[in-house]
Amino acid sequence: MTHFLLRHRDIADIHKLEVFRKNGGFTAFQNAVKEMKPVEITEIVKASGLRGRGGAGFPTGLKWSFMDQKNWPHYVVANADESEPGTFKDREIMESNPFQFLEGVAICSYAVSAKDAYIYLRGEFWQLAGFLDEKIKELEEAGLLGDNLFGTEYCLRIHTHLGAGAYICGEETALLESMEGKRGQPRLRPPFPPSYGLYGKPTVVNNVETLTNVPFIISKGADWYKSLGTEDSTGVKVFSLSGRVKKPGNYELPFGTTFRKLIYEEGGGIIDDRPVKAIMAAGASSCVIKVDDTVLDTPMDYASCRMIGADLGSASVIVIDDTVSIEKVISKTVDFFKHESCGKCTPCREGNYWMLHIIQRMEAGEDVDANTELLSSVAKQMQNKCLCALGEFATMAVVSGIENFPEDFSTESIGGGHE
């Protein structure tokens, strides 16, 4: 299959500007600026059915159309804070196909009439930020970014901004706080960023992969894009596959591809050909789904995944085989969320703290049955009470793991997991 996002797998040296341009790069942006009105771009993206790839799946064009036209300036912020355990797609896109991503940022900026766009990268992407700075400089030298682009009045500058190690900054309002030089703690929403964003100005925050889809949508049209994927989830997606598979990695596939195809055809099956026990479809923030044939044959799109009690989210599929105890899995996820909770709201701060302590007690052999019940109860009490999605995410694996795998929460089983 031809790749539209991971194009470096088909075209050598696409990270070089001359190669990218030879393959059609920056014609979509040039045509947009010279021939189209900003609102027309937004309409095409809306019609394409593109949905946000960061996890929430919100319709991208709709988000752009919400920008408050009475409050200026407008900003675009690319969310490159990729930190979800199990997710490693944005990094590959930016490292290997950087110009397509940057062209997406540029087209989005034109569509919302923003003159400054920022790329917020997690601090660990230090080298990548330097690499993108070089690419941005090349674009400025080639006249593809900067003042009076293509002989018009439109001006655009793209800047990188490094975070410093906080998962919560992937939440869009925490990201904006962080960019403003504050602790990365989420804001109460609404207002949403398109009315009150960076420095209180209307702001579009989009995930890296979402933006990387945009150049092709503009050059090939909404109908072409809709011909890929399913009705509910149009286009292609980069699936990050990790865990107990033979060939973990990123796989670009149309929405609607089954879990079976991803795990067995692309991923080469399970290590030592063991049976697959469970999957988490959206990284650590997702439910632990017990695997049977129905699950394996479920198409990976937003609507179908909901039918099996999963959320596709950022499509980070973690595969768990029968050597792994689910108790160990949730012990890892809770440890993660306890560490990453920003501390702003009580249910998340206290809830995660206590969930971790209860798990540690269980692992020390203290009344496993009673503590399992308590753990599940704490998780359920957190649900629907947290300021942002992080607190909610933390409970997903706990509640579903205990419900779907009660046998892994007994005195005999604890301690006997995968080591």
Place this chain on the structure above:
Amino acid sequence: MSLIEKYPQEIKTILAKYPPEQKRSAVMPLLYLAQREGGYTSLEAMKEIGAMLDISVTDVASIVGFYTLFHDKKTGKYHMQVCTDLSCSLRGADQFLETLCEKLQVDVGETTDDGLITIEEVKCLAACDKAPMFQVQGEDGIEYHENMTIDKTMELIDSLRKADKEVKK
């Protein structure tokens, strides 16, 4: 020597990224600059950054405290940060970290006797398909090391030690 004396050009470039009335946004890039030498931010540097951005030193310190890549104490010259999150642990990261600590005779969070390497356990680094993996945070940035073995890691540590001796000579 103050930051402005040491890095005048870098500070100018950083401040130019943000609207002049929003210079507080520069606090994180300036903290990275302050850490470049010595690997941590001193109180003096925090005061200077606060004055530069018209915010209190408490505000600056709250940023240092919130984010894990900022340090306010002297530790090893290199932070070797091993990911043991879910996906990595499914590929043997916990065992890797344990063996590494045994080899270096330190516990997680401790620094080797020569003061060179601090071993840390960290959360997901977006390299889940290439475990075991870690990053090395040093004075001049962060480097990823993926698909690692204990042997490869010990070789890396040897080379860091050799390079450090060269510098000291």
